[in-house]
Amino acid sequence: MGLSRLDNFLKSVRGNTLYVDPNSLDATDSVENQGNSPTRPFKTIQRALIEAARFSYQIGNNNDRFNKTTIILQPGEHIVDNRPGLIVNEVDSNYTTRGGFESYTDFDEFTLLTVFDVLNDNNVLYKLNSIHGGVIVPRGTSIVGSDLRKTKIVPRYVPNPENANIERSAVFRITGGCYFYGFTIFDANPNGTCFKDYTLSQFVPNFSHHKLTCFEYADGVNNVNINDDFLVKEYQTTDLDMYYKKVAVAYGQNSGRQIVEANEDIQSVVDEYRIVGSKGEEATITNITSSGTTVTVTIAEELSELAANSPIQISGVQSSDSEDVYNGQFIVSSVISSTQFTYTTTVVNVDTTPNVASATLNFSVDTVTSASPYIYNISLRSVYGMCGMLADGSKAGGFKSMVVAQFTGIGLQKDDNAFVKYNETTGLYQYSNQVVDLHTNSRSRFRPEYRNFHIKAINNAFIQ
Secondary structure: OOHHHHHHHHOOOOOOEEEEOOOOOOOOOOOOOOOOOOOOOEOOHHHHHHHHHHHOOOOOOOOOOOOOOEEEEOOEEEEEOOOOOOEEOOOOOOEEOOOOOOOEOOOOOOOOOOOOOOOOOOOOHHHHOOOOOOEEOOOOOEEEEOOOOOEEEEEOEOOOOOOOOOOOEEEEEEOOOOEEEOOEEEOOOOOOOEEOOOOOOEEOOOOOOOOEEEEEEOOOOOEEEEEOOOOEEEEEEEHHHHHHHHHHHHOOHHHOOOOOOOOOOOOOOHHHHEEOOOOOOEEEEEEEEEEOOEEEEEEOOOOOOOOOOOEEEEEOOEOOOOOOOOOEEEEEEEEEEOOEEEEEOOOOOOOOOOEOOOOEEEEOOOOOOOOOOEEEEEEEEEOEOOEEEEEEHHHOEEOOEEEEEEEEEEEOEOOHHHEEEEEOOOOEEEOOOOOOOHHHOOOEEEOHHHOOOOEEEEOOOEEO
C-alpha cells in the first residue's frame, strides 16, 4: 500500500483522534496540518488543543460539539508555553497583554508564516492561553499519554514567588468532560530558562513553583476583572469566551477552514463550565407564547445556567388545549437573552398564550450531558513545590466537581527562600540571606506564603 493511501486509511477525518509526537520527523504544527493522522502528528500539545476546538465547531449558534476529541501523546518531552494569553478588547480588534499593554496587534489568523515554535518567545500558541496563564483544554477534550514514565510535560512559565502582583497560574485550564491519563508533569527545565513574570525576560527555574498548579478550571462563569499593578479593567466576557474569540480569529480564510462568523459563531458550551449538570436552579415564568411547536418563555430573573441543550422542567402552566403540551420535561432549543429562551413541544399548540400565574421553571439535575474533569494515572514530580490540582468552585457552575485517581504527587522544595530558621539567641527568624542551605536544615520551617498542596477544593467545589 502506498504511503499516501496508508495515511488516508489511518486518518481521523472527523477529528475524533489527534496525534502529538515532538520526536517525529514528519511532525509539524503548520496551519495546513490537522494532526489527525499518526503519520503526520503535531509537534505540540497546544497546537492539538486548538485544532480540537476547531474540529468541535459547527456553523450556527449554540450547536458546537462537546466531548469529541482525544489527543494521543507519544513518549518524549512535551514543552508547554503556559504564559498568560492575550486579553480580547471589546471595542476594537486589538488586544491587551497581561502586562498591561493595551494596543497589542501581533495576533492574526493562522497562515503558513505563523510562528508555532513553542521555544520561540513570540510564538502564537501561548497567545490563545487563558489570560491568567495555562493552556485551555476545551470541549471536554481528552489527553492520553502512551507511557506514564516517558511522556513528560514541562512548563515554560512559573509565576514569580517573590512578587505578589504576579498571580497564581496553571499548566492546564480544564473544562467539564476532560480526561487526562498516562503522563508526568515536571518542573520547568532546570538546564534551561523560563518566564516568571509578564515580560519576555527569562530566568533559570531554580526557584519555588508553589504558585503553579497542574490542573485548574477554565473560568466560564465570571467576566474577566483585573485589578493589580499591571492592569485595572473589567470586561464583559469570560476567560473561556475570550479563548473562543481568539480561536475564531485564528481560523480565518487563510487557514482553509474558516470559522464563518468570527466572534459570533463559535462560543463556549455550557457543559464546559457547568460541571456534571445543574444543581436545580429555579425561576418564575412571567410569560409564555407559542408559534407552532416552538414555545418562547420569559422568566422573572436571570439564570446563570440558562443555555441551549439544557434539560428543564416546566410546571404550573394552565392551557385551554385538550392535551397538556406546555408542562413536562424539555430541552432548551435556543437562548434569546438571559431571561428568555425557547423550547419545542411535540404537537402544535392551539392556546398560544396560556395562563402562567403559577408557572415555574426548574433545571433538571438528572442529566449526564457533562461530566467532572477526570485526572487518572498521572504523576507530578516536582523538586520546587509545584501544586497538583485545584478545584475552585467560583470558576464553575453545577456540581463543581473533579474526579481523581492514582494522581501521584511528589512536591519537594529546594528553594531556600521558602524556609526560615529560628535563632534562639536573638529570638528572631533568619532567612536564606542569613543562613545557607535552609532547605536541608532539619530545624527549618516553611514560610506560610510558600506552602504548596497536592489536591485542594475551595469555594464549594469538591473532589471525588
